[in-house]
Amino acid sequence: MKITVYLTGGIAIYKAIEVVRGLEKEGHQVRVVMTKNAEKLVTSNTLAALTKAPVLDDLWTKENEATIPHVHLAQWTELALVVPATADFIAKMSLGIADDAASTTILATGAQKLVVPAMNDQMWFNPAVQRNLTQLQKDGVRIMSPAVGMLAEGYAGKGRMPEPQEILAWVKTNFSSKLAGKKVLVTAGGTSEPIDPVRYIGNRSSGKMGIALAEAARDQGAEVTLIYGHITVQLPSGVKLVSVETSEEMEKAVLNAFPKMDALIMAAAVADWRSEKPSAEKIKKKSGQTKLDLALVKTNDILQKVSQLKKEGQIVIGFAAETQDLLTNAQKKLKAKGADYIVANDVSKGVFGSDEDQVIILSQKRKNTTWPRMTKTEIAQKLVSELLSDL
CATH class of the missing domain: 3.40.50.1950 (Flavin prenyltransferase-like)
Known part of the structure; x- marks a missing residue:
């Protein structure tokens, strides 16, 4: 050349x-x-x-x-x-x-x-x-x-x-990129489920991994759409950006975009629970009050819904963030969700906000693969190169 x-x-x-x-x-x-x-x-x-x-x-x-x-x-x-x-x-x-x-x-x-x-x-x-x-x-x-x-x-x-x-x-x-002309949907960050106009249920996700994945897919020639919630890092340039707050907004955005996509990488930390009835006004402390009871209801499983809608030729990749029994729980998630791949990581060891991680790749068709500890950027580049190679 x-x-x-x-x-x-x-x-x-x-x-x-x-x-x-x-x-x-x-x-x-x-x-x-x-x-x-x-x-x-x-x-x-x-x-x-x-x-x-x-x-x-x-x-x-x-x-x-x-x-x-x-x-x-x-x-x-x-x-x-x-x-x-x-x-x-x-x-x-x-x-x-x-x-x-x-x-x-x-x-x-x-x-x-x-x-x-x-x-x-x-x-x-x-x-x-x-x-x-x-x-x-x-x-x-x-x-x-x-x-x-x-x-x-x-x-x-x-x-x-x-x-x-x-x-x-x-x-x-x-x-020699195979992703030229391909459309990749990536989700990143955490969702925020309101309790009242001031407070919300959230998580510790920084969005670093999802944004690294969006950048990796972009750098390999794909047309990338990034749907992001709460993040603590700079948004990437050169991709279509869609901002959401709640799990419901994330679900609507993903389901709307996915039919036109070749692949979905679901790296966002979507809340599993939300307040059943968010208060329209700030919940005030009352004199003598020592506790507050909140009724929570389960959110919809976006990854499972998308996997059910998946057509031939589309690839769906999910993440499993666990603090115990990593492989067991990730294997259950792979089977229940119907995704092509699950990227499992142990988040009990200082992963949130860190620039590094160590993951295990679970697949419907291949043996589990344990990757060495790498930067999130390196993981993203390797994941996009290897798991999207069939597009």
Whole structure:
């Protein structure tokens, strides 16, 4: 494959050298384009030596006077990879600005574009950056979500560039993705069941796993709809977002969207019980009162309903969050719900809000598989790659 790698001026550029080497080791033909800011951190001589080809960094040199190098390279390219992608270069791509060799060449490129952002967390969460990322995804550009970890500023946050091996695996997955043109529905977060206008019944779900799954499916080319309840993390860009509060609202949204979907990943923590008669007014404490009795009624089982509606070709994946007898309870859930897969995890060990988890995959047709402890992002990528491979 003919891959053009764009290096921009982010401190994580030192990792990009390993990405270039990795692509070459995999047998790809690699060419490099660098911004002037990138060359303040790494010299073009280094990349030229690695690729055995000149680095394009200036359209106006003597060597380029009689040629149109950006158009020639754009036509040669089968895949364009921007790594690391700074906020500045992302903005240029989003707006179609062509004011240097890198931005001009990528604007002329019709090949699939993959972008690996890397920046400070405050820049990453800036609304302008998120708008630009959303626009790129609408334009068909695929974005690899940055990692959570130590930043150049000396503290941990989201914005760190993933490790080279993760990027190489992501590139391989995206270029040969089977999810292009597929529609995937993901649910995330917890539902909130009102007791009165002030209080509600909730749970400890952060929504991290569901959002990681939505991002993984999006990054592999799927058209993703994310139905989310109460969450404590940033919503992803490049997916259709549907906000709900109660289990009833979650049920209606899922049942409305599912018939048009190829797959459902039900990662939301839906309440099992709700107040039978929520009070229209705040329930006030009375003098001498020492307890409050609440009548709770069972909520509808969304996963079971959807599984009954499932047509041939559709895949349904549910989650089993347990605190005891994990395999026994998960096996019962798999049989009772009728889902294709159940992802079981023990939530008694600090899973809620954590960036890591350890899961067991139960299937109607395959043997149980225990996965090692990984980050939720890694679990999401592996789950989407393996369990949705039949779509």
